[in-house]
Amino acid sequence: MPKKILVVDDSDSIRDVVSYTLRQAGYEVVTAVDGVDALEKVKEERFPLVVTDLYMPQMNGLELIREIRKREEYKGVPILFLTTESQLDKKKEAKTAGATGWIVKPFQPDKLIKVVKKVLR
Amino acid sequence: MDNSRFRETFIEEASEYLEDIETSLLKLEKFYSKEAVDDIFRAMHSLKGGASMFGFPHINRLTHELESLYEQIREGERSLDEEGVSLTFRSVDFIKQLLKNDDKPTSIDDYETYLKKLKNIGNAAPEIQPSAGSSKTSSAISTYIIHFKPGKEILKNGINPVYLMDELINLGEGYPFARIRDIPSFHKMDPQLCYIFWDVVLATEVPEEEIREVFLFIEDDSDIIIEKIAPEDLLALEEVRKLLSTMDSSQEISAERLASYAGRGKEQKQAATEEKPRDTETLHTIRVASSKIDELINVVGEVVTFESRLSMFASQLRNSELDELREGMEKITARLREVTFDISLVPLSTMMLRFQRLVRDLSQEQGKQVFFDVKGAETQLDKTIIEHLYEPVLHIIRNSISHGIEDSKTRKSLGKPEVGTIALKAYYSGPEVHIDISDDGRGFDLKRIKDKAVEAGLAHAGEQRSDQDWLRLTMTPGFTTAQKTDGISGRGVGMDVIKRKLEEVKGDVSIFSESGKGTKMTLAIPLTLSIVEGLTVKSDNRLLVIPVSNIQEIVSISHKELMRHNHVMVVNGYSIPFAPLFFQPAKKKGVTDVYPVVIVQHQDKKYGLVVHSVEGHQQVVLKPLGNYLRQMDVFSGGCLLGDGTIGFVLDVKKYITYASKVGTIKNQNHAE
Amino acid sequence: MTYFVFHILEELFAIEIDRVINVLEMSDPTPVPETPDYLEGIINVRGELLPVVNARAKFGMPQPPFSKDACILLLEIHARQEQFRLGLMVDRADDVIGIPDEKLEQIPDMGLNMNPDYVKAAFNREQDIIFVLDIDEIFSHKQVTEIKELKEQQKG
Numbered sequence: 001m002p003k004k005i006l007v008v009d010d011s012d013s014i015r016d017v018v019s020y021t022l023r024q025a026g027y028e029v030v031t032a033v034d035g036v037d038a039l040e041k042v043k044e045e046r047f048p049l050v051v052t053d054l055y056m057p058q059m060n061g062l063e064l065i066r067e068i069r070k071r072e073e074y075k076g077v078p079i080l081f082l083t084t085e086s087q088l089d090k091k092k093e094a095k096t097a098g099a100t101g102w103i104v105k106p107f108q109p110d111k112l113i114k115v116v117k118k119v120l121r
Numbered sequence: 122m123d124n125s126r127f128r129e130t131f132i133e134e135a136s137e138y139l140e141d142i143e144t145s146l147l148k149l150e151k152f153y154s155k156e157a158v159d160d161i162f163r164a165m166h167s168l169k170g171g172a173s174m175f176g177f178p179h180i181n182r183l184t185h186e187l188e189s190l191y192e193q194i195r196e197g198e199r200s201l202d203e204e205g206v207s208l209t210f211r212s213v214d215f216i217k218q219l220l221k222n223d224d225k226p227t228s229i230d231d232y233e234t235y236l237k238k239l240k241n242i243g244n245a246a247p248e249i250q251p252s253a254g255s256s257k258t259s260s261a262i263s264t265y266i267i268h269f270k271p272g273k274e275i276l277k278n279g280i281n282p283v284y285l286m287d288e289l290i291n292l293g294e295g296y297p298f299a300r301i302r303d304i305p306s307f308h309k310m311d312p313q314l315c316y317i318f319w320d321v322v323l324a325t326e327v328p329e330e331e332i333r334e335v336f337l338f339i340e341d342d343s344d345i346i347i348e349k350i351a352p353e354d355l356l357a358l359e360e361v362r363k364l365l366s367t368m369d370s371s372q373e374i375s376a377e378r379l380a381s382y383a384g385r386g387k388e389q390k391q392a393a394t395e396e397k398p399r400d401t402e403t404l405h406t407i408r409v410a411s412s413k414i415d416e417l418i419n420v421v422g423e424v425v426t427f428e429s430r431l432s433m434f435a436s437q438l439r440n441s442e443l444d445e446l447r448e449g450m451e452k453i454t455a456r457l458r459e460v461t462f463d464i465s466l467v468p469l470s471t472m473m474l475r476f477q478r479l480v481r482d483l484s485q486e487q488g489k490q491v492f493f494d495v496k497g498a499e500t501q502l503d504k505t506i507i508e509h510l511y512e513p514v515l516h517i518i519r520n521s522i523s524h525g526i527e528d529s530k531t532r533k534s535l536g537k538p539e540v541g542t543i544a545l546k547a548y549y550s551g552p553e554v555h556i557d558i559s560d561d562g563r564g565f566d567l568k569r570i571k572d573k574a575v576e577a578g579l580a581h582a583g584e585q586r587s588d589q590d591w592l593r594l595t596m597t598p599g600f601t602t603a604q605k606t607d608g609i610s611g612r613g614v615g616m617d618v619i620k621r622k623l624e625e626v627k628g629d630v631s632i633f634s635e636s637g638k639g640t641k642m643t644l645a646i647p648l649t650l651s652i653v654e655g656l657t658v659k660s661d662n663r664l665l666v667i668p669v670s671n672i673q674e675i676v677s678i679s680h681k682e683l684m685r686h687n688h689v690m691v692v693n694g695y696s697i698p699f700a701p702l703f704f705q706p707a708k709k710k711g712v713t714d715v716y717p718v719v720i721v722q723h724q725d726k727k728y729g730l731v732v733h734s735v736e737g738h739q740q741v742v743l744k745p746l747g748n749y750l751r752q753m754d755v756f757s758g759g760c761l762l763g764d765g766t767i768g769f770v771l772d773v774k775k776y777i778t779y780a781s782k783v784g785t786i787k788n789q790n791h792a793e
Numbered sequence: 794m795t796y797f798v799f800h801i802l803e804e805l806f807a808i809e810i811d812r813v814i815n816v817l818e819m820s821d822p823t824p825v826p827e828t829p830d831y832l833e834g835i836i837n838v839r840g841e842l843l844p845v846v847n848a849r850a851k852f853g854m855p856q857p858p859f860s861k862d863a864c865i866l867l868l869e870i871h872a873r874q875e876q877f878r879l880g881l882m883v884d885r886a887d888d889v890i891g892i893p894d895e896k897l898e899q900i901p902d903m904g905l906n907m908n909p910d911y912v913k914a915a916f917n918r919e920q921d922i923i924f925v926l927d928i929d930e931i932f933s934h935k936q937v938t939e940i941k942e943l944k945e946q947q948k949g
Contacts, residue, residue, distance in 0.1 A: 100279035
């Protein structure tokens with residue numbers, strides 16, 4: 001049974017490339033366009049991994065991570081956030097909010113998979 | 122950790138390599154074949170590679186010698202003689218033993234002596250140096266000690282330290298030591314915190330930054346110390362491996378002590394880049410852990426059960442669309458069952474190699490010449506059943522060689538061919554597999570058997586029985602205890618054991634023999650134990666399932682007939698003994714004057730099982746009733762019916778035996 | 794050593810915690826023909842069929858109806874060369890306690906209404922005595938087939 005990953009990003013192209021890369025690697029992907037959409041989907045099922053951007057309209061990534069962590073069934077579920085080099089100092093804040101790790105943009109497909117495999121088997 | 126999983130895989134693989142080697146050796150005994158020599162060389166090479174990777178230094182050295190030996194033979198620098206073949210056989214046995222024993226030889230002296238012998242055979246052979254390719258990579262390997270103490274809270278952020286350990290060890294070869302001393306008592310422990318930390322000795326060729334990267338997400342919250350202790354692969358050294366494998370989780374690893382081993386290694390670890398020369402074979406098969414197959418069969422079993430239930434409800438609803446779906450489901454589930462069942466089937470040939478070996482060794486040992494002929498090795502059986510067959514067939518073959526087949530001189534004087542034959546033939550017979558094992562040896566001496574039986578109190582002098590029945594007696598436990606050391610006793614040893622082992626898989630054995638000419642034993646084994654097609658019946662509100670394969674027909678009986686004293690009914694001109702199935706018929710009966718009777722067959726005799734009602738007909742998944750009830754063998758097991766009730770599946774054979782014994786079935790005419 | 798303590802009628806018994814796999818809700822086992830009375834029958838636990846023994850019957854105690862506190866202990870037995878599971882129907886679960894080995898006492902001569910082989914030791918907890926059961930001894934095979942074998946011998 002392939003594992004399902006929730007990918008959250010308001011940018012179509014980012015969503016596309018991340019989804020495509022993950023699907024090629026054998027994962028199943030569900031996408032959300034922002035924090036609110038993601039939260040809806042999170043309420044419906046328990047994804048083994050969530051990948052989210054930090055800057056999104058309506059509900060930003062940090063808030064989404066906090067909301068997800070409030071849910072009992074998401075305790076211990078890895079959450080990765082997408083970030084650019086210049087924002088790497090965000091990681092402390094993100095980790096406090098409950099993030100597991102990060103993926104630096106731009107990324108090579110195999111690097112993405114490598115990071116995913118760090119937290120998901 | 123993960124290493125142990127690889128070790129297991131290597132052990133399995135090694136067994137396969139060894140089988141291939143034995144097959145080639147058996148070929149080489151008869152005639153020289155370059156292909157066989159090549160195969161042995163490649164197999165030894167792969168074995169050596171795996172042995173060095175997964176911590177089997179003794180196997181490593183042994184296969185190293187054999188690999189050089191066979192390389193020389195391959196190059197024509199040395200010829201292969203009988204002694205060489207025998208020695209190789211012995212080596213295979215050695216390796217098997219080392220595999221079983223965690224690479225510890227039962228006697229180090231024997232091992233070293235043996236190794237020396239091997240070395241002398243390949244006498245002026247130069248030590249095979251590792252190929253240029255591998256030495257390049259091995260010199261780039263360094264050894265590190267990594268201390269990894271995760272922050273207590275990391276689990277809350279979704280980090281799994283086990284995945285990190287995996288990632289770390291996958292960088293090369295590692296020995297992890299989990300430190301558990303900080304784990305508080307059960308009551309004080311918070312399951313959301315991580316109390317364990319690790320020390321890992323890692324040999325890898327990747328740069329230090331890559332090691333650090335493993336801990337990328339947690340380095341701010343955890344203690345990570347990466348210490349390089351040597352610019353070489355210390356884990357290739359036997360002493361280091363030994364030292365590390367004997368350490369436990371409470372012992373500290375001293376970096377200085379490990380570092381002191383640097384510079385000692387003469388043996389280089391073979392790089393993992395060596396290829397396994399088995400590519401051609403892996404094209405059409407995949408290796409699957411048998412536990413996965415078991416799980417698959419269980420799940421399919423559940424599917425079958427649910428499908429039955431769905432079908433039942435659907436048929437009650439009388440909805441045409443639903444009916445169509447129901448039919449489709451039934452067909453697909455049946456197919457699923459077939460396919461899964463097929464996966465769990467394994468050909469008998471997997472066992473044959475071991476028997477070939479046995480015949481060869483035993484006949485040599487006893488100075489007899491025996492030809493082992495196998496037909497029908499492609500016949501397939503459920504894999505669990507096959508394992509149970511090994512011992513009985515082994516006993517039978519052993520008995521044949523020891524006590525059946527005569528030595529060449531005797532055979533010649535009897536006008537028999539000097540080489541005796543043991544023929545094994547496997548074939549399907551209805552829902553069973555039959556295995557005939559025949560020899561052209563001296564057969565059973567019926568007179569001696571009769572005498573022995575009388576002596577053991579199993580029969581009376583002058584009693585009339587068929588030859589078959591007399592032979593059957595040799596499988597009674599009482600028979601073997603009356604042993605004395607004359608010709609027949611050897612035959613008796615293990616016979617009742619054979620029968621018992623077969624009964625464990627619901628099988629049976631029969632003996633045919635002609636004094637002076639030979640003996641044939643026929644083993645009958647059911648194809649599958651797990652899914653039974655049965656008739657569901659009710660008896661005193663108890664649900665029972667009678668396997669359809671045992672059922673001849675269903676008739677009925679009146680209450681008056683049921684209460685008759687002699688418990689025999691007439692069906693189609695035959696008189697058939699009957700028995701109420703687990704109930705006591707009431708003396709007076711009211712409305713239901715008629716009872717269904719299920720006519721079953723056992724050993725050519727028919728019996729009628731009287732029940733209260735016949736409910737239906739369905740496939741059930743046989744579930745064991747558990748060891749506590751194992752002796753209730755009148756049931757082959759239980760099952761879960763469509764509506765969740767528990768039913769009992771009748772073992773007709775066992776039930777008839779039991780019922781005859783306790784008098785429920787009165788069948789005076791039939792001896793049992 | 795940690796023990797699971799429970800009531801059979803008014804008496805207290807204990808079994809080592811690592812042998813108590815689970816505590817199940819009371820249910821109605823399906824009776825098995827030709828088995829002794831103390832074998833209540835078979836239950837279905839997540840697809841596995843397990844025998845259930847009535848503790849009161851097994852230990853020769855009176856058998857008033859069970860209360861709503863009654864439950865079935867899923868036990869793991871190690872007998873001879875094999876392991877198996879079965880359920881034991883008891884009156885009430887009590888507690889999980891740790892009893893240091895030194896505090897275990899020899900069985901008192903009086904006050905034991907059951908086969909002394911079944912009891913490994915006793916422990917005093919305030920006013921009560923808790924009897925530690927030897928489940929491997931209690932559930933060794935011999936007894937279940939009694940009826941079947943007895944019948945066979947009588948006629949055979």
